[in-house]
Amino acid sequence: MKFHSFAIAAVVAVMAVASPGETSAQAKAKMYKVEELHKNRESLAGKTIQAQGKVVKANNGIKGYNFVHVQDGSGKADVGNHNLIVRSKETANVGDTVTVSGTVVVNKDMGAGYFYPLLIDEGSVAPKK
Numbered sequence: 001m002k003f004h005s006f007a008i009a010a011v012v013a014v015m016a017v018a019s020p021g022e023t024s025a026q027a028k029a030k031m032y033k034v035e036e037l038h039k040n041r042e043s044l045a046g047k048t049i050q051a052q053g054k055v056v057k058a059n060n061g062i063k064g065y066n067f068v069h070v071q072d073g074s075g076k077a078d079v080g081n082h083n084l085i086v087r088s089k090e091t092a093n094v095g096d097t098v099t100v101s102g103t104v105v106v107n108k109d110m111g112a113g114y115f116y117p118l119l120i121d122e123g124s125v126a127p128k129k
Contacts, residue, residue, distance in 0.1 A: 031052060053097070056094060065089065068100070070083070085119055087102075
């Protein structure tokens, strides 16, 4: 009887995690706002996130990476929580609307005066179609 109860509990748990026909890879991650990432950066450190916005600047080819600046209209420039910087092997053009994902890194000192309170590292940058 205990075995049957355990087996039923396991089946119920699996059904709660994935819907029929949907794999975990197909499940969509939460789409964060730039301001929200800044606000919660400490608790999100080390986690993989996803966000969307418009590319406002791209510094390409720096130490083998591209630094893509993305804004989504949230946050305020005078507070400094309106811009998301993604360090990636991929890039996009200024004006492109993109979906970015990567690992949240906080208080990253890259040397030479480059310090990032929030950086999305080893990110992907995909133009939205």
